[in-house]
Amino acid sequence: MLNRSKLMPMIYELVNNDKNFLNNIKKYLHNAFEEYKKIQGNEEELIKKIKDSNTSWLTAIPIENFSSIKPLPSVPVNYSVLAVDGSQIMPDHHEIRICYLINIGYVILSYGQNSYATMNSIPTLFYKEEELYKDTNGYKTFITQKDLSFKRTIMEYNKIFECISELDKDISMAFIDGTLIEWMVQGDENESIIISSILKTFNKAKELNIPLVGYLSSPKSNDFINMLRVCICPSKAVNCNTCSYLKSGNNLPCNKISKINDSDLFSIILKDGERSPMFLSTSHILERYGEHKIAFFYMNTGSEISRIEIPFWVTEKSELVDFIHAACYDQAKKGKGYPISLQEAHEQAVVSGNDREMFYNMLSNICVKNGIKMSRSYKSQRKRSGIL
Protein backbone atom coordinates (compact mmCIF):
# COMPACT_ATOMS: atom_id res chain seq x y z
CA MET A 1 0.00 0.00 0.00
CA LEU A 2 1.20 3.45 -0.81
CA ASN A 3 1.51 5.81 2.15
CA ARG A 4 0.04 8.97 0.64
CA SER A 5 0.88 11.34 3.45
CA LYS A 6 4.55 10.43 3.16
CA LEU A 7 4.49 10.59 -0.63
CA MET A 8 2.87 14.04 -0.91
CA PRO A 9 5.89 16.11 0.26
CA MET A 10 8.06 14.31 -2.30
CA ILE A 11 5.62 15.13 -5.09
CA TYR A 12 5.65 18.80 -4.02
CA GLU A 13 9.43 18.74 -4.09
CA LEU A 14 9.39 17.26 -7.62
CA VAL A 15 7.00 19.96 -8.87
CA ASN A 16 9.10 22.75 -7.34
CA ASN A 17 12.16 21.30 -8.97
CA ASP A 18 10.37 21.29 -12.34
CA LYS A 19 9.24 24.88 -11.88
CA ASN A 20 12.84 26.00 -11.43
CA PHE A 21 13.90 23.94 -14.43
CA LEU A 22 11.21 25.51 -16.64
CA ASN A 23 12.44 28.98 -15.68
CA ASN A 24 15.98 28.03 -16.62
CA ILE A 25 15.10 26.26 -19.86
CA LYS A 26 14.12 29.57 -21.53
CA LYS A 27 17.67 30.78 -21.08
CA TYR A 28 19.10 27.57 -22.58
CA LEU A 29 16.65 27.71 -25.47
CA HIS A 30 17.57 31.31 -26.24
CA ASN A 31 21.29 30.40 -26.26
CA ALA A 32 20.71 27.41 -28.53
CA PHE A 33 18.57 29.39 -30.97
CA GLU A 34 21.21 32.13 -31.22
CA GLU A 35 23.84 29.47 -31.92
CA TYR A 36 21.61 27.84 -34.56
CA LYS A 37 21.24 31.17 -36.38
CA LYS A 38 25.00 31.77 -36.28
CA ILE A 39 25.95 28.54 -38.04
CA GLN A 40 23.59 28.97 -40.99
CA GLY A 41 25.69 29.44 -44.08
CA ASN A 42 28.80 28.01 -42.42
CA GLU A 43 27.74 24.38 -42.72
CA GLU A 44 30.89 23.22 -44.52
CA GLU A 45 33.11 24.53 -41.77
CA LEU A 46 30.90 22.99 -39.11
CA ILE A 47 30.75 19.56 -40.73
CA LYS A 48 34.54 19.56 -40.87
CA LYS A 49 34.72 20.54 -37.20
CA ILE A 50 32.28 17.77 -36.24
CA LYS A 51 34.16 15.16 -38.24
CA ASP A 52 37.43 16.16 -36.63
CA SER A 53 35.98 16.27 -33.14
CA ASN A 54 36.40 13.67 -30.47
CA THR A 55 33.39 13.97 -28.18
CA SER A 56 31.98 11.81 -25.45
CA TRP A 57 28.48 12.14 -26.91
CA LEU A 58 26.85 11.28 -30.24
CA THR A 59 26.79 14.04 -32.79
CA ALA A 60 24.58 14.10 -35.85
CA ILE A 61 26.07 14.92 -39.23
CA PRO A 62 23.91 17.19 -41.37
CA ILE A 63 23.22 15.94 -44.91
CA GLU A 64 21.17 18.99 -45.90
CA ASN A 65 21.74 22.70 -45.41
CA PHE A 66 20.73 24.06 -42.03
CA SER A 67 18.60 26.68 -43.65
CA SER A 68 16.60 24.06 -45.52
CA ILE A 69 13.53 23.92 -43.33
CA LYS A 70 11.02 22.19 -45.59
CA PRO A 71 7.33 23.12 -45.62
CA LEU A 72 4.73 20.34 -45.66
CA PRO A 73 4.51 18.78 -49.15
CA SER A 74 1.02 18.04 -50.46
CA VAL A 75 -0.39 14.93 -48.81
CA PRO A 76 -1.07 12.15 -51.32
CA VAL A 77 -4.68 10.97 -51.47
CA ASN A 78 -3.78 7.42 -52.45
CA TYR A 79 -1.20 5.72 -50.31
CA SER A 80 -0.90 2.76 -48.02
CA VAL A 81 0.94 2.17 -44.81
CA LEU A 82 1.95 -0.94 -42.94
CA ALA A 83 2.49 -0.62 -39.19
CA VAL A 84 3.77 -3.28 -36.83
CA ASP A 85 3.99 -3.38 -33.07
CA GLY A 86 4.52 -6.11 -30.50
CA SER A 87 3.88 -6.92 -26.88
CA GLN A 88 4.45 -9.88 -24.59
CA ILE A 89 3.46 -11.88 -21.54
CA MET A 90 6.67 -12.20 -19.56
CA PRO A 91 7.65 -15.54 -18.06
CA ASP A 92 6.49 -15.79 -14.44
CA HIS A 93 8.08 -18.32 -12.10
CA HIS A 94 5.06 -18.19 -9.84
CA GLU A 95 2.60 -19.15 -12.54
CA ILE A 96 1.47 -22.67 -13.35
CA ARG A 97 4.04 -23.06 -16.12
CA ILE A 98 7.10 -21.06 -17.12
CA CYS A 99 6.55 -19.84 -20.63
CA TYR A 100 6.20 -16.57 -22.48
CA LEU A 101 4.10 -15.20 -25.26
CA ILE A 102 4.90 -12.64 -27.91
CA ASN A 103 2.02 -11.00 -29.70
CA ILE A 104 2.72 -9.20 -32.97
CA GLY A 105 0.04 -6.78 -34.11
CA TYR A 106 0.00 -5.38 -37.62
CA VAL A 107 -2.25 -3.21 -39.72
CA ILE A 108 -2.30 -2.24 -43.37
CA LEU A 109 -4.25 0.91 -44.03
CA SER A 110 -4.83 1.85 -47.62
CA TYR A 111 -6.24 5.29 -48.37
CA GLY A 112 -8.08 6.88 -51.26
CA GLN A 113 -9.64 4.87 -54.03
CA ASN A 114 -10.38 1.25 -53.06
CA SER A 115 -9.46 2.03 -49.49
CA TYR A 116 -9.29 -0.85 -47.04
CA ALA A 117 -7.97 -1.79 -43.63
CA THR A 118 -6.40 -5.07 -42.57
CA MET A 119 -5.87 -5.50 -38.84
CA ASN A 120 -4.64 -8.59 -37.10
CA SER A 121 -2.45 -9.99 -34.38
CA ILE A 122 -0.42 -13.20 -34.24
CA PRO A 123 0.49 -14.74 -30.86
CA THR A 124 3.45 -17.12 -30.49
CA LEU A 125 3.99 -19.19 -27.37
CA PHE A 126 7.52 -20.10 -26.25
CA TYR A 127 7.90 -22.91 -23.74
CA LYS A 128 10.68 -25.24 -24.89
CA GLU A 129 13.87 -25.65 -22.90
CA GLU A 130 15.98 -23.95 -25.56
CA GLU A 131 13.54 -21.03 -25.71
CA LEU A 132 13.58 -20.47 -21.96
CA TYR A 133 17.26 -20.94 -21.21
CA LYS A 134 20.46 -19.87 -22.89
CA ASP A 135 24.01 -21.01 -22.58
CA THR A 136 26.30 -18.33 -21.12
CA ASN A 137 29.92 -19.48 -20.99
CA GLY A 138 28.89 -23.02 -20.19
CA TYR A 139 26.26 -22.02 -17.61
CA LYS A 140 22.55 -22.48 -18.23
CA THR A 141 20.87 -19.18 -17.48
CA PHE A 142 17.27 -18.09 -17.77
CA ILE A 143 16.59 -15.68 -20.61
CA THR A 144 16.42 -12.02 -19.62
CA GLN A 145 13.87 -9.35 -20.39
CA LYS A 146 16.41 -7.90 -22.82
CA ASP A 147 16.69 -11.21 -24.75
CA LEU A 148 12.94 -11.33 -25.00
CA SER A 149 12.71 -7.79 -26.27
CA PHE A 150 15.32 -8.55 -28.97
CA LYS A 151 13.31 -11.60 -29.99
CA ARG A 152 10.23 -9.42 -30.22
CA THR A 153 12.09 -6.85 -32.35
CA ILE A 154 13.19 -9.59 -34.77
CA MET A 155 9.62 -10.87 -34.96
CA GLU A 156 8.32 -7.37 -35.68
CA TYR A 157 10.78 -6.98 -38.56
CA ASN A 158 9.93 -10.47 -39.82
CA LYS A 159 6.26 -9.49 -39.90
CA ILE A 160 7.15 -6.45 -41.99
CA PHE A 161 9.16 -8.71 -44.30
CA GLU A 162 6.10 -10.92 -44.74
CA CYS A 163 3.55 -8.13 -45.26
CA ILE A 164 5.55 -5.55 -47.17
CA SER A 165 4.84 -7.02 -50.60
CA GLU A 166 1.09 -6.86 -49.93
CA LEU A 167 1.17 -3.07 -50.10
CA ASP A 168 -0.42 -2.35 -53.42
CA LYS A 169 -0.47 1.43 -53.75
CA ASP A 170 2.21 3.14 -55.81
CA ILE A 171 3.47 4.87 -52.72
CA SER A 172 3.61 3.12 -49.43
CA MET A 173 5.75 2.82 -46.32
CA ALA A 174 6.30 0.52 -43.38
CA PHE A 175 6.07 2.06 -39.93
CA ILE A 176 7.93 0.95 -36.82
CA ASP A 177 7.03 2.30 -33.41
CA GLY A 178 10.26 3.83 -32.13
CA THR A 179 13.79 3.91 -33.39
CA LEU A 180 15.31 1.98 -36.29
CA ILE A 181 18.66 2.24 -34.52
CA GLU A 182 18.90 -0.90 -32.38
CA TRP A 183 21.53 0.61 -30.09
CA MET A 184 20.43 -1.63 -27.23
CA VAL A 185 21.77 -4.63 -29.12
CA GLN A 186 25.28 -3.21 -29.05
CA GLY A 187 27.59 -5.42 -27.06
CA ASP A 188 25.11 -8.27 -26.80
CA GLU A 189 26.53 -11.72 -27.46
CA ASN A 190 24.02 -12.16 -30.30
CA GLU A 191 24.61 -8.71 -31.76
CA SER A 192 25.54 -9.89 -35.24
CA ILE A 193 22.73 -12.49 -35.45
CA ILE A 194 20.11 -9.95 -34.35
CA ILE A 195 21.30 -7.20 -36.70
CA SER A 196 21.68 -9.52 -39.68
CA SER A 197 18.14 -10.87 -39.27
CA ILE A 198 16.78 -7.32 -39.07
CA LEU A 199 18.75 -6.28 -42.13
CA LYS A 200 16.93 -8.87 -44.23
CA THR A 201 13.85 -6.69 -43.87
CA PHE A 202 15.88 -3.55 -44.68
CA ASN A 203 17.13 -5.22 -47.87
CA LYS A 204 13.66 -6.34 -48.89
CA ALA A 205 12.26 -2.85 -48.26
CA LYS A 206 14.97 -1.30 -50.42
CA GLU A 207 14.38 -3.85 -53.15
CA LEU A 208 10.66 -2.97 -53.20
CA ASN A 209 11.38 0.76 -52.91
CA ILE A 210 9.22 0.90 -49.77
CA PRO A 211 10.84 2.92 -46.99
CA LEU A 212 11.05 1.62 -43.46
CA VAL A 213 10.16 4.53 -41.20
CA GLY A 214 10.80 4.75 -37.47
CA TYR A 215 8.53 7.17 -35.62
CA LEU A 216 9.57 8.59 -32.26
CA SER A 217 6.99 10.57 -30.36
CA SER A 218 8.41 13.27 -28.02
CA PRO A 219 12.01 12.13 -28.62
CA LYS A 220 14.55 12.78 -25.89
CA SER A 221 17.49 12.59 -28.28
CA ASN A 222 19.97 15.45 -28.46
CA ASP A 223 22.13 14.72 -31.50
CA PHE A 224 21.47 18.21 -32.88
CA ILE A 225 22.13 19.96 -29.56
CA ASN A 226 25.38 18.00 -29.31
CA MET A 227 26.27 19.31 -32.73
CA LEU A 228 25.69 22.87 -31.52
CA ARG A 229 27.88 22.12 -28.51
CA VAL A 230 30.70 21.30 -30.89
CA CYS A 231 30.11 24.65 -32.61
CA ILE A 232 30.13 26.52 -29.31
CA CYS A 233 33.41 24.94 -28.21
CA PRO A 234 36.11 27.60 -28.55
CA SER A 235 38.78 24.94 -29.17
CA LYS A 236 39.68 24.57 -32.82
CA ALA A 237 39.95 20.79 -32.58
CA VAL A 238 37.29 19.61 -30.17
CA ASN A 239 38.48 16.86 -27.90
CA CYS A 240 36.45 16.23 -24.76
CA ASN A 241 39.15 13.96 -23.32
CA THR A 242 41.64 16.81 -23.21
CA CYS A 243 39.13 19.59 -22.49
CA SER A 244 41.07 22.47 -20.95
CA TYR A 245 37.90 24.03 -19.47
CA LEU A 246 37.20 20.82 -17.58
CA LYS A 247 40.68 20.79 -16.12
CA SER A 248 40.66 24.42 -15.05
CA GLY A 249 37.40 23.78 -13.22
CA ASN A 250 35.59 26.55 -15.10
CA ASN A 251 32.10 26.15 -16.43
CA LEU A 252 32.21 24.41 -19.77
CA PRO A 253 31.29 26.81 -22.60
CA CYS A 254 29.15 24.10 -24.19
CA ASN A 255 27.09 23.77 -21.01
CA LYS A 256 25.12 26.89 -21.82
CA ILE A 257 22.79 24.78 -23.98
CA SER A 258 23.24 21.39 -22.37
CA LYS A 259 19.98 21.16 -20.43
CA ILE A 260 17.66 21.04 -23.44
CA ASN A 261 17.13 18.39 -26.09
CA ASP A 262 16.57 18.54 -29.84
CA SER A 263 12.80 18.65 -29.70
CA ASP A 264 12.85 21.62 -27.28
CA LEU A 265 14.85 23.62 -29.82
CA PHE A 266 12.93 22.46 -32.90
CA SER A 267 9.64 23.35 -31.20
CA ILE A 268 10.63 27.02 -31.63
CA ILE A 269 12.23 26.58 -35.08
CA LEU A 270 9.64 24.46 -36.91
CA LYS A 271 6.15 25.66 -37.73
CA ASP A 272 3.18 23.32 -38.10
CA GLY A 273 3.95 20.71 -40.78
CA GLU A 274 7.57 21.78 -41.35
CA ARG A 275 10.51 19.43 -41.14
CA SER A 276 14.11 20.00 -40.18
CA PRO A 277 17.08 19.24 -42.45
CA MET A 278 18.10 15.59 -42.55
CA PHE A 279 20.96 14.30 -40.44
CA LEU A 280 22.92 11.11 -40.36
CA SER A 281 23.07 9.32 -37.04
CA THR A 282 26.54 8.42 -35.80
CA SER A 283 25.36 5.73 -33.40
CA HIS A 284 28.07 3.06 -33.19
CA ILE A 285 25.70 0.16 -33.82
CA LEU A 286 25.10 1.55 -37.32
CA GLU A 287 28.57 0.35 -38.31
CA ARG A 288 26.84 -3.04 -38.50
CA TYR A 289 24.05 -1.71 -40.73
CA GLY A 290 26.26 -1.56 -43.85
CA GLU A 291 24.50 0.38 -46.58
CA HIS A 292 21.44 0.90 -44.34
CA LYS A 293 22.81 3.69 -42.17
CA ILE A 294 20.02 5.62 -40.49
CA ALA A 295 19.18 9.22 -41.23
CA PHE A 296 16.56 11.28 -39.42
CA PHE A 297 14.72 14.55 -39.34
CA TYR A 298 12.43 16.30 -36.90
CA MET A 299 8.91 17.30 -37.84
CA ASN A 300 6.27 19.50 -36.27
CA THR A 301 3.10 17.38 -36.37
CA GLY A 302 0.97 20.25 -35.11
CA SER A 303 0.84 18.61 -31.69
CA GLU A 304 4.48 17.86 -30.97
CA ILE A 305 7.96 17.53 -32.45
CA SER A 306 8.49 13.98 -33.61
CA ARG A 307 11.65 12.33 -34.88
CA ILE A 308 11.37 10.41 -38.14
CA GLU A 309 14.08 7.87 -38.97
CA ILE A 310 14.74 6.46 -42.42
CA PRO A 311 17.44 4.34 -44.07
CA PHE A 312 20.08 6.42 -45.88
CA TRP A 313 19.09 5.24 -49.39
CA VAL A 314 15.74 6.96 -48.93
CA THR A 315 17.40 10.35 -48.39
CA GLU A 316 18.71 10.21 -51.96
CA LYS A 317 15.19 10.05 -53.38
CA SER A 318 13.61 13.42 -52.72
CA GLU A 319 10.14 12.30 -53.83
CA LEU A 320 10.22 9.51 -51.23
CA VAL A 321 11.39 11.90 -48.51
CA ASP A 322 8.53 14.26 -49.41
CA PHE A 323 6.09 11.37 -49.28
CA ILE A 324 7.34 10.27 -45.83
CA HIS A 325 7.18 13.85 -44.58
CA ALA A 326 3.61 14.29 -45.81
CA ALA A 327 2.41 10.83 -44.84
CA CYS A 328 3.82 11.04 -41.30
CA TYR A 329 2.07 14.38 -40.87
CA ASP A 330 -1.16 12.98 -42.31
CA GLN A 331 -0.95 9.88 -40.10
CA ALA A 332 -0.44 12.03 -37.00
CA LYS A 333 -3.37 14.26 -38.01
CA LYS A 334 -5.61 11.22 -38.61
CA GLY A 335 -4.61 9.86 -35.23
CA LYS A 336 -5.17 13.21 -33.47
CA GLY A 337 -1.50 13.66 -32.54
CA TYR A 338 0.03 10.21 -32.98
CA PRO A 339 0.05 8.15 -36.24
CA ILE A 340 -3.22 6.29 -36.55
CA SER A 341 -1.61 3.18 -38.09
CA LEU A 342 0.81 2.85 -35.15
CA GLN A 343 -2.04 3.35 -32.71
CA GLU A 344 -4.05 0.57 -34.33
CA ALA A 345 -1.03 -1.74 -34.55
CA HIS A 346 -0.53 -1.16 -30.83
CA GLU A 347 -4.21 -1.89 -30.16
CA GLN A 348 -3.82 -5.15 -32.05
CA ALA A 349 -0.63 -6.11 -30.23
CA VAL A 350 -1.45 -5.07 -26.69
CA VAL A 351 -1.90 -7.85 -24.13
CA SER A 352 -3.96 -6.53 -21.23
CA GLY A 353 -4.02 -7.81 -17.65
CA ASN A 354 -7.29 -9.57 -18.50
CA ASP A 355 -5.73 -11.23 -21.54
CA ARG A 356 -2.92 -12.48 -19.34
CA GLU A 357 -5.39 -13.93 -16.83
CA MET A 358 -7.35 -15.54 -19.65
CA PHE A 359 -4.18 -17.06 -21.09
CA TYR A 360 -3.19 -18.69 -17.79
CA ASN A 361 -6.76 -19.86 -17.18
CA MET A 362 -6.88 -21.47 -20.64
CA LEU A 363 -3.52 -23.09 -20.00
CA SER A 364 -4.58 -24.46 -16.64
CA ASN A 365 -7.96 -25.73 -17.94
CA ILE A 366 -6.36 -27.57 -20.84
CA CYS A 367 -3.71 -29.06 -18.55
CA VAL A 368 -6.36 -30.28 -16.10
CA LYS A 369 -8.39 -31.80 -18.96
CA ASN A 370 -5.27 -33.69 -20.00
CA GLY A 371 -4.65 -34.98 -16.51
CA ILE A 372 -1.67 -32.74 -15.75
CA LYS A 373 -1.80 -31.45 -12.18
CA MET A 374 -1.13 -27.73 -11.98
CA SER A 375 -0.59 -25.39 -9.11
CA ARG A 376 0.39 -21.78 -8.77
CA SER A 377 3.06 -20.87 -6.25
CA TYR A 378 1.94 -19.87 -2.77
CA LYS A 379 3.28 -16.39 -3.44
CA SER A 380 1.10 -16.04 -6.51
CA GLN A 381 -1.98 -17.40 -4.72
CA ARG A 382 -1.46 -15.11 -1.74
CA LYS A 383 -1.07 -12.14 -4.07
CA ARG A 384 -4.53 -12.89 -5.43
CA SER A 385 -6.26 -13.20 -2.05
CA GLY A 386 -4.83 -11.86 1.19
CA ILE A 387 -5.45 -13.35 4.62
CA LEU A 388 -7.61 -11.24 6.91
Place this chain on the structure above:
Amino acid sequence: MKHIGEIIETNTKMFECQSVKLDESPDFGGFVKVISNDMTIYGIVFNICTMSEDITRKPVAFGLTEEELRRQQPQIFELMHTYFKVLIIGYKKEGYRGILPPRPAKIHSFVYDCEREDLIDISKDLNFLKNILNGQTGIEEELVASVIRNLSKVVLEKDCYMITVGKELIRLLKNDFDRFLTIKRMCKI
Protein backbone atom coordinates in the same frame (compact mmCIF):
# COMPACT_ATOMS: atom_id res chain seq x y z
CA MET B 1 -29.32 -19.15 -48.45
CA LYS B 2 -26.91 -16.52 -47.10
CA HIS B 3 -26.87 -15.75 -43.42
CA ILE B 4 -27.31 -12.15 -42.29
CA GLY B 5 -25.97 -12.47 -38.75
CA GLU B 6 -24.51 -14.69 -36.09
CA ILE B 7 -25.76 -15.19 -32.54
CA ILE B 8 -23.42 -13.74 -29.91
CA GLU B 9 -25.72 -13.87 -26.87
CA THR B 10 -28.69 -16.11 -26.28
CA ASN B 11 -31.35 -16.97 -23.71
CA THR B 12 -34.82 -18.55 -23.48
CA LYS B 13 -36.67 -15.45 -24.65
CA MET B 14 -34.36 -13.68 -27.05
CA PHE B 15 -30.99 -13.64 -28.75
CA GLU B 16 -28.52 -11.01 -29.94
CA CYS B 17 -26.75 -11.17 -33.28
CA GLN B 18 -23.83 -9.49 -34.97
CA SER B 19 -24.63 -8.47 -38.54
CA VAL B 20 -22.42 -9.86 -41.26
CA LYS B 21 -21.95 -6.41 -42.72
CA LEU B 22 -21.68 -3.03 -41.03
CA ASP B 23 -24.97 -1.07 -41.14
CA GLU B 24 -26.76 -4.00 -42.76
CA SER B 25 -29.33 -5.58 -40.52
CA PRO B 26 -32.89 -6.81 -40.98
CA ASP B 27 -35.51 -4.08 -40.45
CA PHE B 28 -37.08 -3.32 -37.11
CA GLY B 29 -40.09 -5.64 -36.83
CA GLY B 30 -38.62 -7.97 -39.45
CA PHE B 31 -38.77 -11.76 -39.07
CA VAL B 32 -35.66 -13.91 -38.82
CA LYS B 33 -34.98 -17.58 -38.19
CA VAL B 34 -32.15 -19.70 -36.90
CA ILE B 35 -31.63 -23.41 -37.34
CA SER B 36 -30.48 -24.63 -33.97
CA ASN B 37 -30.30 -28.21 -32.67
CA ASP B 38 -33.12 -30.07 -34.42
CA MET B 39 -35.51 -27.15 -34.87
CA THR B 40 -35.94 -23.78 -36.53
CA ILE B 41 -36.46 -20.92 -34.12
CA TYR B 42 -38.30 -17.79 -35.26
CA GLY B 43 -38.10 -14.28 -33.90
CA ILE B 44 -38.75 -10.58 -34.46
CA VAL B 45 -36.00 -7.97 -34.68
CA PHE B 46 -36.65 -5.30 -32.05
CA ASN B 47 -33.40 -3.44 -31.46
CA ILE B 48 -30.65 -2.55 -33.91
CA CYS B 49 -27.47 -0.73 -32.97
CA THR B 50 -24.07 0.01 -34.48
CA MET B 51 -21.21 0.51 -32.09
CA SER B 52 -17.53 0.02 -31.37
CA GLU B 53 -16.51 -3.60 -30.77
CA ASP B 54 -14.38 -2.36 -27.89
CA ILE B 55 -16.50 -0.75 -25.16
CA THR B 56 -13.54 1.30 -23.98
CA ARG B 57 -13.20 2.99 -27.38
CA LYS B 58 -15.94 5.46 -28.16
CA PRO B 59 -16.40 6.64 -31.75
CA VAL B 60 -15.83 10.35 -32.33
CA ALA B 61 -17.40 12.70 -34.89
CA PHE B 62 -15.20 13.50 -37.91
CA GLY B 63 -17.43 15.91 -39.85
CA LEU B 64 -16.76 13.94 -43.06
CA THR B 65 -19.17 12.24 -45.45
CA GLU B 66 -19.20 8.46 -45.39
CA GLU B 67 -17.31 8.36 -48.69
CA GLU B 68 -14.60 10.74 -47.38
CA LEU B 69 -14.38 8.78 -44.16
CA ARG B 70 -13.90 5.50 -46.01
CA ARG B 71 -11.08 7.02 -48.04
CA GLN B 72 -9.36 8.71 -45.11
CA GLN B 73 -10.00 6.50 -42.09
CA PRO B 74 -10.76 3.01 -43.45
CA GLN B 75 -9.82 1.28 -40.18
CA ILE B 76 -12.82 2.59 -38.26
CA PHE B 77 -15.17 0.50 -40.40
CA GLU B 78 -13.30 -2.60 -39.26
CA LEU B 79 -13.64 -1.67 -35.60
CA MET B 80 -17.40 -1.19 -35.54
CA HIS B 81 -20.22 -3.67 -35.94
CA THR B 82 -23.96 -3.63 -36.30
CA TYR B 83 -25.87 -5.72 -33.75
CA PHE B 84 -29.55 -6.65 -33.56
CA LYS B 85 -31.70 -8.22 -30.89
CA VAL B 86 -34.40 -10.74 -31.67
CA LEU B 87 -37.46 -11.62 -29.55
CA ILE B 88 -38.29 -15.31 -29.96
CA ILE B 89 -41.93 -15.92 -30.98
CA GLY B 90 -42.05 -19.58 -31.96
CA TYR B 91 -40.30 -22.60 -33.39
CA LYS B 92 -40.82 -25.27 -36.00
CA LYS B 93 -40.37 -28.95 -35.39
CA GLU B 94 -42.89 -31.04 -37.26
CA GLY B 95 -44.97 -27.89 -37.82
CA TYR B 96 -44.87 -24.32 -36.54
CA ARG B 97 -45.88 -23.46 -32.95
CA GLY B 98 -46.12 -19.88 -31.64
CA ILE B 99 -44.58 -20.69 -28.27
CA LEU B 100 -41.07 -20.52 -26.85
CA PRO B 101 -38.77 -23.37 -27.93
CA PRO B 102 -37.71 -25.92 -25.29
CA ARG B 103 -34.07 -24.85 -25.64
CA PRO B 104 -32.63 -21.47 -26.61
CA ALA B 105 -30.90 -20.94 -29.93
CA LYS B 106 -27.26 -22.02 -29.88
CA ILE B 107 -24.59 -19.37 -29.65
CA HIS B 108 -22.69 -18.67 -32.91
CA SER B 109 -25.58 -20.11 -34.96
CA PHE B 110 -26.23 -18.31 -38.23
CA VAL B 111 -29.35 -16.18 -38.58
CA TYR B 112 -31.34 -15.93 -41.82
CA ASP B 113 -34.16 -13.77 -43.16
CA CYS B 114 -37.58 -15.50 -43.07
CA GLU B 115 -39.09 -16.50 -46.38
CA ARG B 116 -42.70 -16.01 -47.46
CA GLU B 117 -43.72 -19.55 -46.39
CA ASP B 118 -42.29 -18.92 -42.91
CA LEU B 119 -44.28 -15.71 -42.58
CA ILE B 120 -47.51 -17.44 -43.61
CA ASP B 121 -46.88 -20.06 -40.90
CA ILE B 122 -46.26 -17.33 -38.32
CA SER B 123 -49.34 -15.35 -39.35
CA LYS B 124 -51.60 -18.29 -38.47
CA ASP B 125 -50.60 -18.37 -34.81
CA LEU B 126 -51.40 -15.10 -33.01
CA ASN B 127 -49.58 -16.01 -29.79
CA PHE B 128 -46.79 -13.66 -30.80
CA LEU B 129 -49.06 -10.70 -29.94
CA LYS B 130 -49.20 -11.70 -26.27
CA ASN B 131 -45.52 -12.51 -26.32
CA ILE B 132 -44.64 -9.02 -27.51
CA LEU B 133 -47.12 -7.27 -25.21
CA ASN B 134 -45.57 -9.06 -22.22
CA GLY B 135 -43.11 -6.20 -22.19
CA GLN B 136 -39.58 -7.49 -22.65
CA THR B 137 -38.57 -5.09 -25.36
CA GLY B 138 -39.60 -1.69 -24.01
CA ILE B 139 -41.21 -0.73 -27.33
CA GLU B 140 -44.19 -3.09 -27.37
CA GLU B 141 -46.76 -0.97 -29.25
CA GLU B 142 -44.35 -0.01 -32.02
CA LEU B 143 -43.25 -3.60 -32.40
CA VAL B 144 -46.78 -5.08 -32.51
CA ALA B 145 -47.82 -2.51 -35.10
CA SER B 146 -44.72 -3.12 -37.22
CA VAL B 147 -45.17 -6.90 -37.13
CA ILE B 148 -48.84 -6.64 -38.09
CA ARG B 149 -48.00 -4.33 -41.00
CA ASN B 150 -45.36 -6.79 -42.21
CA LEU B 151 -47.60 -9.85 -41.94
CA SER B 152 -50.52 -8.09 -43.64
CA LYS B 153 -48.37 -7.91 -46.79
CA VAL B 154 -48.07 -11.69 -47.09
CA VAL B 155 -51.47 -13.02 -45.95
CA LEU B 156 -53.97 -13.88 -48.67
CA GLU B 157 -57.07 -12.26 -47.15
CA LYS B 158 -55.69 -9.04 -45.78
CA ASP B 159 -58.94 -7.44 -44.51
CA CYS B 160 -60.07 -10.65 -42.94
CA TYR B 161 -56.67 -11.05 -41.26
CA MET B 162 -56.75 -7.52 -39.86
CA ILE B 163 -60.14 -8.19 -38.27
CA THR B 164 -58.85 -11.40 -36.64
CA VAL B 165 -55.76 -9.61 -35.33
CA GLY B 166 -57.89 -6.69 -34.12
CA LYS B 167 -60.15 -9.06 -32.17
CA GLU B 168 -57.16 -10.74 -30.55
CA LEU B 169 -55.73 -7.36 -29.57
CA ILE B 170 -59.06 -6.31 -28.02
CA ARG B 171 -59.07 -9.55 -26.02
CA LEU B 172 -55.52 -8.96 -24.78
CA LEU B 173 -55.95 -5.24 -24.09
CA LYS B 174 -59.54 -5.23 -22.83
CA ASN B 175 -58.37 -3.33 -19.72
CA ASP B 176 -56.22 -0.88 -21.63
CA PHE B 177 -58.26 0.67 -24.42
CA ASP B 178 -55.83 3.57 -24.93
CA ARG B 179 -53.04 1.15 -25.71
CA PHE B 180 -55.24 -0.69 -28.20
CA LEU B 181 -56.09 2.59 -29.95
CA THR B 182 -52.38 3.51 -30.14
CA ILE B 183 -51.55 0.21 -31.83
CA LYS B 184 -54.55 0.48 -34.15
CA ARG B 185 -53.46 3.97 -35.21
CA MET B 186 -49.91 2.73 -35.90
CA CYS B 187 -51.24 -0.18 -37.97
CA LYS B 188 -52.78 2.11 -40.63
CA ILE B 189 -51.56 0.60 -43.85
